[in-house]
Amino acid sequence: MKSFNYLAIAVVATNKYLYAAEAGMPQLDPTYWASQAFWLILIFSILYISISKFYLPKIKDNLDNRENKIKEDIENANRFKEQSEAKLKEYELILENAKKEVAKILFESKNILDKEIKIKKDEMEKEIEKEILKAQKEISELKKNSISSIQDISENITSNIIENISGNKLNKNSIKAAVEEISKKNIGNLL
Numbered sequence: 001m002k003s004f005n006y007l008a009i010a011v012v013a014t015n016k017y018l019y020a021a022e023a024g025m026p027q028l029d030p031t032y033w034a035s036q037a038f039w040l041i042l043i044f045s046i047l048y049i050s051i052s053k054f055y056l057p058k059i060k061d062n063l064d065n066r067e068n069k070i071k072e073d074i075e076n077a078n079r080f081k082e083q084s085e086a087k088l089k090e091y092e093l094i095l096e097n098a099k100k101e102v103a104k105i106l107f108e109s110k111n112i113l114d115k116e117i118k119i120k121k122d123e124m125e126k127e128i129e130k131e132i133l134k135a136q137k138e139i140s141e142l143k144k145n146s147i148s149s150i151q152d153i154s155e156n157i158t159s160n161i162i163e164n165i166s167g168n169k170l171n172k173n174s175i176k177a178a179v180e181e182i183s184k185k186n187i188g189n190l191l
Contacts, residue, residue, distance in 0.1 A: 009037070151176075151183055 155176055
């Protein structure tokens with residue numbers, strides 16, 4: 001391919017009768033072609049060397065740095081994602097353990113409170129039973145005392161009535177025996 005290009009340039013260079021050269025275009029005049037080829041090769045060589053030695057390495061370094069930075073950022077993002085997932089699992093585990101601990105504490109507290117309530121209830125029931133027994137004893141004593149008091153009062157009233165009606169005093173023992181007999185019959189119904 002290169003040899004064909006050189007051949008084409010040589011054929012064109014030897015041809016003196018070019019259309020544009022006659023019209024006044026010096027670039028197409030074969031007398032200037034050697035200098036034009038020299039400057040063309042020189043400028044393109046300088047451009048090629050400067051681009052390949054100075055600009056392309058900087059561009060390649062920038063592209064490599066950018067690619068490395070992107071890879072590093074992706075690796076960091078993946079690492080942070082893994083860390084966040086691990087922390088999330090750890091948080092969920094801690095939360096689950098805390099829920100279990102709270103449930104355990106609530107259950108234990110409920111059991112303790114139930115025991116305390118049962119103890120207090122038993123104590124209160126015992127106190128109530130004591131008070132009921134005490135009240136029953138007092139009531140039974142009052143009944144016994146009231147029966148004897150009723151009999152004494154009945155005896156006094158009976159003797160006063162008989163004395164007021166008849167004007168004579170009766171024997172207290174006979175009044176007492178009559179009141180006891182009547183009260184035994186009627187008190188059984190009342191108690």
